Amino acid sequence: MTTRKIEILVGAFIVLAIAAFLMLALKVANAGVTGSGQSYVLYAKFDNIGGLKVRSPIKVGGVVIGRVASIDLDTVYYTPVVKMEINEKYSNFPETSSVAILTSGLLGEQYLGLQPGFIDETVEILANGDSIQDTRSAIVLEELIGQFLFNRGN
Amino acid sequence: MITTKLQNLGRATIDTIAGFGRSGVMLFGALVGKPDFRKGFPLLIKQLYVIGVLSLLIILVSGLFIGMVLALQGYTVLSKFGAEGMLGPLVALSLLRELGPVVTALLFAGRAGSALTAEIGLMKATEQLSGMEMMAVDPLRRIIAPRFWAGVISMPLLALVFTAVGILGGHLIGVDWLGVDSGSYWSAMQANVDLYQDVVNGVIKSMVFAVIVIWIALHKGYDAVPTSEGISRATTQTVVTASLTVLGFDFILTALMFGG
Amino acid sequence: MSDIMVDIQHLSFSRGERLIYDDMCMQVRRGKVTAIMGPSGIGKTTLLRLIGGQLKPDSGQILFDGQNIPTLSRAELYQARKKMSMLFQSGALFTEMSVFDNVAFPIREHTRLPESLIKLIVLMKLESVGLRGARDLMPAELSGGMARRAALARAIALDPELILYDEPFAGQDPISMGVIVRLIKELNNALGLTSVVVSHDVTEVMSIADYVYLVAEKKVIGHGTPEQLRQHKSELVQQFLLGEADGAVPFHFKAEPYEDELMEPAR
Numbered sequence: 001m002t003t004r005k006i007e008i009l010v011g012a013f014i015v016l017a018i019a020a021f022l023m024l025a026l027k028v029a030n031a032g033v034t035g036s037g038q039s040y041v042l043y044a045k046f047d048n049i050g051g052l053k054v055r056s057p058i059k060v061g062g063v064v065i066g067r068v069a070s071i072d073l074d075t076v077y078y079t080p081v082v083k084m085e086i087n088e089k090y091s092n093f094p095e096t097s098s099v100a101i102l103t104s105g106l107l108g109e110q111y112l113g114l115q116p117g118f119i120d121e122t123v124e125i126l127a128n129g130d131s132i133q134d135t136r137s138a139i140v141l142e143e144l145i146g147q148f149l150f151n152r153g154n
Numbered sequence: 155m156i157t158t159k160l161q162n163l164g165r166a167t168i169d170t171i172a173g174f175g176r177s178g179v180m181l182f183g184a185l186v187g188k189p190d191f192r193k194g195f196p197l198l199i200k201q202l203y204v205i206g207v208l209s210l211l212i213i214l215v216s217g218l219f220i221g222m223v224l225a226l227q228g229y230t231v232l233s234k235f236g237a238e239g240m241l242g243p244l245v246a247l248s249l250l251r252e253l254g255p256v257v258t259a260l261l262f263a264g265r266a267g268s269a270l271t272a273e274i275g276l277m278k279a280t281e282q283l284s285g286m287e288m289m290a291v292d293p294l295r296r297i298i299a300p301r302f303w304a305g306v307i308s309m310p311l312l313a314l315v316f317t318a319v320g321i322l323g324g325h326l327i328g329v330d331w332l333g334v335d336s337g338s339y340w341s342a343m344q345a346n347v348d349l350y351q352d353v354v355n356g357v358i359k360s361m362v363f364a365v366i367v368i369w370i371a372l373h374k375g376y377d378a379v380p381t382s383e384g385i386s387r388a389t390t391q392t393v394v395t396a397s398l399t400v401l402g403f404d405f406i407l408t409a410l411m412f413g414g
Numbered sequence: 415m416s417d418i419m420v421d422i423q424h425l426s427f428s429r430g431e432r433l434i435y436d437d438m439c440m441q442v443r444r445g446k447v448t449a450i451m452g453p454s455g456i457g458k459t460t461l462l463r464l465i466g467g468q469l470k471p472d473s474g475q476i477l478f479d480g481q482n483i484p485t486l487s488r489a490e491l492y493q494a495r496k497k498m499s500m501l502f503q504s505g506a507l508f509t510e511m512s513v514f515d516n517v518a519f520p521i522r523e524h525t526r527l528p529e530s531l532i533k534l535i536v537l538m539k540l541e542s543v544g545l546r547g548a549r550d551l552m553p554a555e556l557s558g559g560m561a562r563r564a565a566l567a568r569a570i571a572l573d574p575e576l577i578l579y580d581e582p583f584a585g586q587d588p589i590s591m592g593v594i595v596r597l598i599k600e601l602n603n604a605l606g607l608t609s610v611v612v613s614h615d616v617t618e619v620m621s622i623a624d625y626v627y628l629v630a631e632k633k634v635i636g637h638g639t640p641e642q643l644r645q646h647k648s649e650l651v652q653q654f655l656l657g658e659a660d661g662a663v664p665f666h667f668k669a670e671p672y673e674d675e676l677m678e679p680a681r
Contacts, residue, residue: 017314064345280504
């Protein structure tokens with residue numbers, strides 16, 4: 001076989017592999033949202049995070065705007081602190097916004113639902129490193145059932 | 155009696171360690187030193203063709219079928235929970251994290267690894283390596299090095315192709331045959347697959363496997379007993395040792411990457 | 415420039431536990447054909463590999479052009495090897511290249527000559543072994559004798575000073591044997607190179623060699639010009655030259671007395 005033919009085939013092989021990588025990166029994976037440098041960080045304290053995990057999505061009205069970067073325990077109050085990385089594009093949330101830990105579907109995974117709050121002159125916009133005060137914890141099924149039984153007892 | 159057994163154990167241990175040593179010396183001799191791109195590049199292209207392009211067909215076919223089977227099997231289980239929408243992530247994550255790198259490495263060991271061992275073993279048996287050395291051309295640099303680099307470059311590329319074709323195969327079965335919605339196949343996949351966590355880690359795995367398989371294949375060939383029996387044994391050993399080492403390393407890498 | 419090309423002094427070499435050479439000395443004169451003969455299995459090929467630096471002796475010196483081969487660094491050894499060349503018993507042609515590319519291989523590796531000039535040199539070398547017409551064949555398509563001639567063309571491609579022949583006559587039909595005998599003689603005279611021929615084919619070697627070493631039992635048992643050797647007094651030398659089955663080298667491999675072994679089951 002001539003060198004020329006070999007070189008063409010090797011070139012085609014490389015192109016095919018690059019095409020496969022691009023497909024995996026763009027069509028299969030979610031490149032972009034977590035790209036470093038273009039996100040900012042917010043914190044939120046919860047009483048109970050339930051099944052929330054690092055890398056769980058943060059959604060506004062169902063649209064993913066960021067991901068959970070880390071989950072730590074506040075060493076003074078022993079409450080979970082969630083660090084959120086949010087896309088720089090969505091940087092206009094007022095400090096009256098609230099976050100809740102929600103579940104997608106009955107058995108689905110848990111995510112953070114962010115609800116933008118109202119804006120007036122006294123309300124500031126959340127900046128990098130700020131905390132969201134208004135939080136609602138995860139609904140734990142066992143507690144819910146316990147409450148239900150307790151109420152029926154009455 | 156006992157001393158004989160002890161002696162055998164000792165000899166086996168020493169032989170194994172000496173084998174590791176020789177393989178290290180071989181790789182060191184092949185890779186360390188000033189590379190000569192004028193002579194090396196055409197050799198690399200030739201080996202990329204022999205090792206990479208010629209392995210492409212088996213990779214494409216296996217990838218397609220494994221993706222199709224994954225979709226078929228996954229669908230039967232997922233549909234019991236009404237979670238057909240998760241078929242995309244199931245297929246994509248299985249392929250990206252595990253099957254892509256591992257099955258590619260196993261096929262590669264069988265297709266290209268055994269061929270490399272036999273080729274180098276035969277070159278040794280027919281005194282071609284010796285002859286080269288007497289012509290003042292270092293066979294490590296001329297024969298081993300281009301094959302090593304071609305293998306290390308080819309295998310991650312083959313694994314990417316395998317995975318991509320597998321996901322398309324899953325689409326073919328899941329969407330076109332079983333009736334999962336195409337949009338949800340892709341979108342659920344995108345929601346659950348992460349570029350760094352899954353795609354890049356899969357590629358890293360594949361690179362590690364590439365070094366393992368190609369190193370074992372080259373060493374077994376270079377170290378083969380230069381007889382027809384020795385070469386056939388070396389070829390078998392390449393496939394067995396490389397496959398087992400890949401599976402072992404797969405466990406370790408998986409534990410490191412996804413286990414924590 | 416000294417008259418002696420290769421000077422082997424007090425060479426000892428063992429493989430594993432087995433001693434192959436014990437304190438052996440020999441000299442190869444420049445421009446001459448020196449033959450090393452001996453029964454098979456005494457490590458004649460090993461000797462060539464020692465000269466080529468592929469093996470290291472236990473002790474002793476191997477001087478090639480004044481340089482002691484075993485003590486050379488890797489780079490110096492590769493430089494020295496450019497001046498020598500070895501014709502392997504199997505030919506050792508590269509199976510994936512044509513005859514032309516095989517002969518061109520050392521030239522392409524060690525020089526930066528343009529392709530047109532390389533073609534001239536290769537054709538010249540192929541012409542000298544009579545294989546110019548076979549340049550496009552692959553090694554698998556050559557007969558044994560032709561493969562050896564092609565390998566010879568490759569060995570002289572870079573005009574070495576020393577050429578080592580490993581059993582050049584083994585397994586050849588009488589015609590190709592004659593061809594190779596003629597080639598070795600002609601190349602030696604025409605190119606002025608030094609040849610070392612390792613062989614056990616007595617008649618062929620005696621016809622071309624200027625000087626012969628007979629090696630057996632780990633050392634040189636006799637040396638001299640072919641004429642001197644024929645007059646040699648040693649029983650061993652005579653047995654080898656005449657090809658007698660029994661003599662100083664016994665026909666039988668070392669064994670227990672025959673009668674004892676036959677009677678053993680009875681006992």
